[in-house]
Amino acid sequence: MRMVSLATLAMLIAAPCAPALAQAAPAAPIERSVGPPQGSAAYAELVTLFTQFNEWKSPKPVNGIVDYSPATVARRRAELAAFQAKLPGFGVAGWDRHQQVDYLAVRAQMDLQDFTLNITKPWARDPGMYVDELQRLAYSDLPLDGAQRSAFQARLKTIPAYLQQARINLDSVAADYADLAIHSLSNGDGVGHGMPYRAVEPAGLIGWFADLRARAESQQPELLPDIDAAQQAIAGFRDWLVTERPGMTAAAGVGKPAYDWFLHHVRLMPYTSDDIVTLAERELERHWANYTTERHRNRNLPELQLPGSGEEYEAQLAGTDAKIRAWLKDEEIITIPDYIPGTYQEVGFNAPWVVRPKGPMFWEQVQFRDASPDHLHATFPGHRFDGMTGQRVTHPIRRHISDSGRTEGWGFYLEEAALQLGLFDDRPRTRELIYIFGLFRAARTIGDVKMQRNEMTVGQAMAFWKEWTPYLDDDVARVDAGIYIRRPPGYGMTYTIGAMQLQKMMVDRKRQLGDAFSIRDFHDYLMNTGRLPVSLLRYDLTGHDDEIGKLWRHVPLAQAMAGTGKGTPSGQ
Known part of the structure; x- marks a missing residue:
């Protein structure tokens, strides 16, 4: 594992509190080489442009087939360039911060399409x-x-x-x-x-x-x-x-320059890929330390056992869902709207009961022992709950955007937040499972970055993950490596880094409001505002512009990749 200096690590860990500390001492001015566009087009025209772009971005299949021929790809590149050419003409500098957030979100969506058409090119690179x-x-x-x-x-x-x-x-x-x-x-x-x-x-x-x-x-x-x-x-x-x-010998990853461009322009993250590796290494060590001490603390307790039947597992699921719902309400964690179904069968669950010849795979090893960690993350109030509330967002731009830093960050944030808020005080062995999930997410973050920077192959990432993650098997490791090397860059790291961004955002809001802060209001804001990149939500909620100030700097993809051998529009 790459070692970093204590000074560097301290700087990265302390960074989330910087905006709040400005209340006690004047902050140094933020360096901005550029600011928001100062054109004349109105916000309503941005909504119109995005509506047209959003309709365009998913190619229409014929008999279920999408045309990826060179002529079609070239035409789509030209059409995207026409959308992008309109962005500097908006009068974003004069808009309120909420409208500025929407502009950056729209620009990032167009940059994502640019990156797909010119860098990842799955139709040409990925059978x-x-x-x-x-x-x-x-x-x-x-x-x-x-x-x-x-x-x-x-x-x-x-x-x-x-x-x-x-x-x-x-x-x-x-x-x-x-x-x-x-x-x-x-x-x-x-x-x-x-x-x-x-x-x-x-x-x-x-x-x-x-x-x-x-x-x-x-x-x-x-x-x-x-x-x-x-x-x-x-x-x-x-x-x-x-x-x-x-x-077929080409590298699967996009390379470090393209990855860092993507982090800034599409993920809208305040970190470089080097920063992310450093943060993930610290999280990996922290979760292992917590897992080790928790195992010691529970050394005289019986281990959690796998259920003996599907009926036993179903009963566990029902009890878990009821426990989590009551806890969310009693402890004022989040509002459960009336339109959310009242039973786990209606909301769904992530891992059905399956008997496998080789025994349970990784997710089942955890879920079958105690459904709580994955139920929180993937079901309630995680992804399925999040999806139901997200469907009620009516904003013409935000309802159409779903950033994994926000969605996967939220699912992962819930796991440790629930532990800290006392959900597992009566389930000490379950706390070990929370740390195992944390270990895997931190290890995946490192593997995700290094696979995309072509510093690890899929096989090497699998071996690294298995070394650091209890219960992990080859099939889950292979599937996850495939997901994170094949999806738009950085998906695998958004669990850990997205959760850290949400924690930072909560700290900012708490320090901003003091005793008026409500964790339920904070969570309700996340559910009802749209699933934008967390840096945008942070500015939208708190007004802190230290991260946004850096995001106004926009370097077109073709310019950034010039001389790297990547992304030549003339190639398929």
Whole structure:
């Protein structure tokens, strides 16, 4: 692990309190090379521009197929440039801070599309993009009637041509992407998000199409010819990948300059990638220290055991959900609106009861022992609760943006916040599980950054994570590494860093309001304001502009990448 000086570490850890300390002593002026645009276009025109952009940003499929041909990609680059060219013309300098937040959020959304079109280019670099789209199709329930059947059959018929075009599009495949795609074509991992339950999991995309065919044989046999043709095309795609794999040697990560540009312009974070590694290393050590002392504290207590049946697990889930709801209300943690369903079955839960030949995977090792940590994070008041409240946001810009620093940061923030607020005072062994989750998120942050900077391969990140994380297995490690190297950069680090940003924001607000601060009001603000990057929410709520002042500096992607060999718009 890279070592940092105590002075550097102290500076980073102390940074969250800097705006609040300004109440006691005058703050040094913030250096700003540029400020908000000083054009003439009004805020209403920004809303119109964003509405048009938001409609444009997701390409419209034909028969379920999105066109990624070079001509289409070139056209979309030109269309995006036309949107971006309008941004300097807005009179942002004269707007209130809430409108300025919206401008930065819109600019970041356009920069995300720019980065996808010119740097990550998944249609050209990642065969897994095609595999994922087809696997979701294989999950479809049969039989289908009427228009649904026609649309499904039309989609099946496009698969041979779609995968043939994929071979043309995939002209710069990264080695790690190729290996992940080859694996997912022929192997199940038990960790897939959204897949239907099977007692014996189908083996990858090929297995799921075999599952689809078996169901069609008895439920909708008229689909069999098209399914057979799709299966043949998928097997041919796998064989092509295996044959071409020796020549697929490109690095999967975007590299350090592109990653740092992305952090500033899209994630809108106040940290460089070096800062993030330093912070994550400290968090990894802190969680291990807490885990170690907690284990010692609980040394005479029985270990948490896995449940013996699905019924036992369901009873645990019901009790956990009821306990968390009562705690949220009694301790005035957050408002539970009337539109939120009253039972865990209606809200949902993250890990169903599954019996696996190899035993529970990592998430189940924790969830089955005590559902509380993951229920907080993923269900109540985590992602599902967050999603339900987010659907009620009516703001014309904010309702359409969901930044993972805010969403994953919130889910992770809840885990340790609940521990500090006393939810687990009567469950000492559960506190150990909270620290295990913290360990994995901190380790993933380091791996995420280093994979994207091409300092770790997927295999090296997996080995690093397993070294630091109790219970972690190969399948979960591989799936997570695939998620974080294949999604827009920095998704894996937003759990830890997003939570730290939310903690910093809470400190600022508490120091700003003093005894008038309410943790429930703070949490309600987060639920009802839109899921923007946390730096924007911090300015929106507190008015502290030390982070925002640095974000006005905007360097176009093409300019930033000039001379790096990345992102040449003439290439596919």
